[in-house]
Amino acid sequence: GGNGGGSVIIQATSGVAVNGGIHADGGNGDRAGAGAGGSVNITCDSLSGTGTITAVGGNTTNGNSSGGGGGGRIAVKGFQLIEGSYSAGSAHIGFDTRGGDAVYDGAAGTVFLKNVAQAHGTLIIDNRNVVSAMKTELIAVPVGAVSEVGDKTLTDFDGFFPVDYYVDTVVNVFPDIAGGTIVGEPLYTVASNSVSTLTFVEGGVDQVAQPGEGYRGLVGIFDEVEIRGKAHVSSLGDILIHSGDVHSGDTATFEVEPGSDLTVQWLDLPNASVASIIGDITAEILTCLNCP
Numbered sequence: 001g002g003n004g005g006g007s008v009i010i011q012a013t014s015g016v017a018v019n020g021g022i023h024a025d026g027g028n029g030d031r032a033g034a035g036a037g038g039s040v041n042i043t044c045d046s047l048s049g050t051g052t053i054t055a056v057g058g059n060t061t062n063g064n065s066s067g068g069g070g071g072g073r074i075a076v077k078g079f080q081l082i083e084g085s086y087s088a089g090s091a092h093i094g095f096d097t098r099g100g101d102a103v104y105d106g107a108a109g110t111v112f113l114k115n116v117a118q119a120h121g122t123l124i125i126d127n128r129n130v131v132s133a134m135k136t137e138l139i140a141v142p143v144g145a146v147s148e149v150g151d152k153t154l155t156d157f158d159g160f161f162p163v164d165y166y167v168d169t170v171v172n173v174f175p176d177i178a179g180g181t182i183v184g185e186p187l188y189t190v191a192s193n194s195v196s197t198l199t200f201v202e203g204g205v206d207q208v209a210q211p212g213e214g215y216r217g218l219v220g221i222f223d224e225v226e227i228r229g230k231a232h233v234s235s236l237g238d239i240l241i242h243s244g245d246v247h248s249g250d251t252a253t254f255e256v257e258p259g260s261d262l263t264v265q266w267l268d269l270p271n272a273s274v275a276s277i278i279g280d281i282t283a284e285i286l287t288c289l290n291c292p
Contacts, residue, residue, distance in 0.1 A: 002027030002058040005038025005072050015046035018053060018086075018094070026058035026069035026100060034058030034100045037072025037109050046081040049094070053086070055109055057100030068100030070134065071109025071127070079115050088246055098128035098229070107134035108231040120221045122246060126229040127260075133232075135263075140237020141166050141190070141198065141217030143265060146173075149206040154188075154215060155197045166190045170218040171198060172238065173209040180287050182240040182268040187218065219264065227279075228257035238266035238285075244276070252276045 005024040010016060026035030037055035055072025074095055076082070085094025092111065099106025107127065114121030125136055141161070148155040154173055172185045179185075186208045188200040209215065217237035226246040227233055243251040251271045256262050256279030267283035273290050 001032040002029040002035035002060070002069060004035045004069075005055055007038050008040045010042045010044070012042070012044040014044070015048065016042060016044040018047070018049040018051040020051045022051075022053045023056075024072055025054055025056045026072070028058045028100075029060040029066060029102075031062045031066065032060070033067045034060045034069035034102060034106070036069040036106070037097055039073040040075070042076045043078045044076070046079055046083075047076055047086050048081070048084045050085050052094050052096060054096040056096055056098055057106035057109070059100045060102035066102050067104040067134075068102035068106035068130075068132070070106040071097035071099050071136075073097065073110050073112070075112040075114075077112075077114045077121075082113070082115065091247070092124055092126075095124070096128065098126070098130050099132050099134065101130065104134065105130050105132035107132050107136045108229065108233075110136070118223050120223045120242065122224040122226070123220070123222050124226045124246065125231045125233050126226070127231040128229045129259075131230055135232045135234040138219040138233065138235040138237070138239075139166065140169055140219045140235050141171050141215075142236040143214065143216050146209050146211050146213055146215055147196075148211060149209045151203045151206055152191075152200045153197055154200070154205055154209055156215075157196055159196045161193050161195055161198070163194060164192055166193050166198065166217070169237075170220065171200070172216045172218055173205055175214060175216045177266070177285060180291075181270050182218070182221075182238060182266065182287075183270055216266065225254070227260045227262055230259045232261050234263045236265065238268065239264050240268045240270075242271060244269065244272055253278070255279050256281055
């Protein structure tokens, strides 16, 4: 099979200009599965240029049942200005995390952008019209029930967590669904986890969570989320999106592009209305300005 794409980390004290390319692409496979895209993590004051930044999944040839590599991860943080191929005005065309081509094409990766003015950042999932049956799985702790709590711990004896799989994810330790929004809920960041216990960065869990009550994992809190290019996105957790999608240009509209889809447990869009939530969206719970 193909090799994975590796990792690129750039920490610049000023601007970064990319007119050529930065590539952390998965390796191609011959009669075997291709490598997944790697990761590119850039911290800079500005990002500009006409080039490309990619973490594309590798392709596979000559395989009767082979899989293309899944797309990787790109993150750009701390910037005041983003322009050229990487801007919203250019539909972020300079970023590419599509899945690889094969008998079974790979799923899309992610692009995360967070400028200095944003509280939470923008998530983009775009498979560049690669037609794949595979889903982009966004990691979150599954919904469960509390067995025991401590100052920084929550234990679920019925849980079966892969060890340290959920580090840096967020858990709502005492969800109030009837309140109609995730905003203001008691959210705790996972520092580590065993098979049945989540240990958090923050203390005071036992002042909020209660044995016998439920808890819910959170994919994340975002200013904007853009899903397009035949990407299929799924999670066992919840997601809070403050300002809808990117392409609509307003804070009230959340549209999943035709041919793409989103499946989550709780989708919270506090600034959207029922009429402005558009596309193939499946959510166990949907909350918005005028959701029933």
